[in-house]
Amino acid sequence: MSSKLIYNEQQYTLDANKTLLENLESQSVSVEFHCRDxxxxxxxxxxxxxxxxxxxxxxxxxxxxxxxxxxxxxxxNITIKTI
Structure with a gap:
């Protein structure tokens, strides 16, 4: 069973080898960021x-x-939302 990432009430598959930002980007979700570190x-x-x-x-x-x-x-499984 794969883990899930719930972001702003939308569910995505979670890849533990990627950062949460990379997970969202791989699903074509636009997220505000600048530095990546x-x-x-x-x-x-x-x-x-x-x-x-x-x-x-x-x-x-x-x-x-x-x-x-x-x-x-x-x-x-993780649930997050924007501020």
């Missing part, structure tokens, strides 16, 4: 459910419950 915070989103790991330590300021799509990955 956790510095700018443009891809900041709210983690509704699930867990993420970071490939790069995010340098952008994050409030509790926020994640950066550009440098985070997930192996299990």
């Amino acid at each position: 956790g510095h700018c915070g443009a891809c900041r989103s709210i983690l509704v459910s699930g867990d993420v790991t970071y490939s790069n330590f995010p340098m952008a300021y994050l409030k509790e419950g926020e994640i950066l799509l550009c440098c985070s990955r997930s192996e299990k």
